[in-house]
Amino acid sequence: MALLRFEKVSFAYPDAARRALDEVSFSMEEGEYLVVCGESGCGKTTLLRQAKPELTPAGARGGTVYYREQPLSEVPELTSAMEIGYVQQNPDNQIVTDYVWHELAFGLENMALPTHMIQRKVSEMASFFGMEEWFRKKTSELSGGQKQMLNLASIMAMNPKLLILDEPTSMLDPLAARNLLDTVARINRELGVAVLLCEHRLEDVFQRADRVLLMKQGGILADDTPENLTFALQRDPAASRIYLGLPGAARIFGELQKEGICPKGKKLPLSIRDARRILRELELPFENVEAENGMLLPGSGVEKGTYIERMQSTSTGATGGAKVSHREKKEAPALEASELWFRYEEKGKDVLRGLSLFLERGEFLALLGGNGAGKSTLLRILCGLRKPLRGKVKKDKSLRLAMLPQSPQALFTYDSVWEDLLDAARQGGQGDATDRAKAMAAKLELTDKLTSHPFDLSGGELQRAAIGKLLLQDADILLLDEPTKGLDAYLKQELAAILKKLTAEGITMLMVTHDLEFAASYADRCALLFDGRITSEEEPHAFFTGNRFYTTTAGLIAEGYIPGAITCGEVIAGCEAAYSRKT
Template identity: 65%
Template sequence: MAFLRIDKLSFAYPDARTRALDEISFSIDKGEYLVICGESGCGKTTLLRQIKPELTPAGAREGTVYFHDKNVHGISPEETAVKIGFVQQDPDNQIVTDFVWHELAFGLENMALPTSAIRRRVSEMASFFGMEDWFHKKTYELSGGQKQMLNLASIMAMNPELLVLDEPTSMLDPLASQNLLQMVSRINRELGVAVIICEHRLEEVFQTADRVLLMEKGQIQLLDTPQWVAEELSRNLTDSSKNISRIYPGLPGAVRIFSGLRQEGLYPTEEKTPISIREARNALPKLLENTHIHILPDKKIPTKESQKHKTVLEAKELWFRYQEKSPDVLRGLSLSVGEGELTALLGGNGSGKSTLLKLLSGVSRPLRGKVKMEKGRRLAMLPQSPKALFTTDTLWEDLMDSANGNEEKAKTMAARMNLSDKIYAHPYDLSGGELQRAAIGKLLLRDADILLLDEPTKGLDAGLKGDLAGYLKELCREGISILLVTHDLEFAAAYADRCALLFDGQIVSEEEPHAFFSGNRFYTTSAGLIAGDCIPGAITCEEVIAACRNAASS
């Protein structure tokens, strides 16, 4: 008897021209860990919501989801609420109380458990999740990582048998993401809870999952072990008859590096592809030794040329706090944005990155300090919640509004953002990645020459990130200045002209990407960790592969 079985499941949203899910069938066993990945808009979130009846969207559905051989839509809401836990993308969407301790108890109170049992379970979860230091805090005081950990703990307090997570790290900084995913792995390994997780960040989950399910256009393309899926996607690089999946650039750095080396003829085809940083760090020195490739520590990857850009937007000695007696969020912060420059602003959840964008855009005013923008410039900002930009019933109406009624501009932008087939959908019916792309497209139609983007890559698959980066760099070449807040270290390393780190209310580091990331142990890329001392200064997979190729040919 399968623990969870999905049988020929199809689904279409109202008025949609194509199915979001097309005859999906698979099953998972009790205690299994399954990762679902695929392009933005391929149906991942729609599939997950079919498993949780309370969250199933309106639309035409065929097929059945069985939980313990029972149709989930025939199980009582009380039973599914307890046995099937669901963690959403936005940490704020699931928090319903004012205090951490009450949030942990809320679900248990709804289960009508006795007070003694509630206290015992709340204490157990707080200890298991290491929440003692912030147990009595108000929920609005928590960082994004703490909020998502609280959501997870509140669900686990009800002892679910199945834990479903829909891109739970999409709004978290790298360290908070790692902590959350390690906790999910621990829950699966130590408590035996089955896990189904949808993720674009595959570095961590590929090492812990039992199986990986790859979706494309509402259908299953691959379903097997992480190792087999990695090998299959890697083989597509060298087989011109096969299409390279758009999620390939989002695979773990170890997979991309050694697949690229195999394509170059520098890594044996019979050898297993490393899928973890540890495996890759062990394999790279052996590879260099066996192929007589010698890369000396003093031969570093060249950094990008530092260019002086005319300042178009500048923050000088900014101080800010949200309430009179609350701590300062920003403390004497200074930052400049250069003409035609792409600057990436990084930092932990709650460090003040979004606050800084609000000050730069004029949405909020600093307590002290000044924001100066060059005369004649036009500024536009993408907020952290893209839904705030949409006011009509269809995406097309919103695009037309931003394009001032110019149909050609609206159509061109829809095509540029890969949304031509979604223009008549309601914006709120779009997937997280589609909504993010639509918001960016709507913003760009305003013809601003300074863009402030708050997490523009959130919810995008690796292929779409590359497309977005290409467009942003094209805008920079046209003289448009971009300051983007991001938790995506790989994106910042590959595409930013300058990276700045916000910590303790100040910019503590501001450098060219290679200087910024090299030598770090945690705040760095997977390629940088893999290259280590073998290839000093390398921060992208392409740089590691190129260094090996150049050394082999010299």
């Protein structure tokens, strides 16, 4: 008996031009780990919400969803609440109480369980999730990763049979995301809870999933194992643009198979371990292999510059040539912060501790750091929404500044996407506002969403609309808080092309991001915010090389073989160069 079954389920939002779901049919068994993936706006979130009656959106629906072969509409509310758990994208949207211990107990209290049973279940969940140190903390004091872990623990306390997660790592830093996905895998493996997961970060989930549902335009394009789906997309990348978001190991060796460097038909690796094993078996004559414990030694490829220059000229997505610092040119920066100190409460903890940062004119700077490090706080100070306790922010008064907040809903004031884009185009004041708004909507693939209310959009669509509204304002300095959140790999490339064109025109950008691959591929400089200050800031190759956790998949695969390579394109180019020497 299937645990969950969709039978020709269709769904259309009010006034929508097309269906969000179009006769979707699939089933999943008890204890199965099923990943739903696809391009932004293909219907993933809509599909997941059909399996949780309390979150099903308003609209026209056809077909039937079954839970344990009973129509979901006939399942008792208490059964649905207890046995079908749902974790949303934004950790703050699900927390309803002030303290961690109370949040764990909240669902159990609503189930009217005896006090002793509530205490036992809360203790068990706190121990399983390692919450002892922050068990009595206020929920407002938690990092994003801790909040999402708390949401997961609160659901697990009710002993669900099906756990649904809608892009649960989209707002988490790389370490917190990995911890959360590891915990989900433990829940599936050790407790036998079925997992239905929607995620853009395929690197980690493909290694754990039993099956993958690939969606396209509201339908199921493929239903297969991660290995088989990866192999099929490698043979036909045009079938779905999520090919660009497949695990880096699979993309690298898929391309090497096409070039004849790696034997065709060989199983594509999904993990870094398997990728390094295959790389070792190829026995290619790599040069500049001068590294010890992951750290480049003097005289290695990065320091000489020859290797990286070659990679930048041959690989897709690599950053351009190094820029000359404004300090060397003795030019005033576009934006500069000096010795910033900040705390939210008079006797609270310092969030920023003497932080200094500069932005060159026309530079694209990526700011990384863990959840709760103070990245978003810094952006608010730079744009004037917050005042530092000490320190100064300097900006040329002639330069216009605009900011993309972490919650894009804050940017929308009208009842349709079109009205918001048109208003932004009018504020920009360059060219015909209507033409500019239409062009931006087409570029961001929002043409069929122009009549929709902004809050009816999916997470990725809302993010695209917010980015479009910001870009239409023609600002000279852009502060972007997680601009790639909710975007598929193809749309990230499209966004990168727009941003790089703007920097070439002299626009200055500071991007806060957890997307290491995006920062490595497109930023001019990367900086790490830790303990209230900038602890490291360098060109991407120097920044990521030698790191164990704050680095890219490509960098970990290439370590010891192709020093300094941090993108898939650079690893492929390095293998091609070695193969040409061999032959």
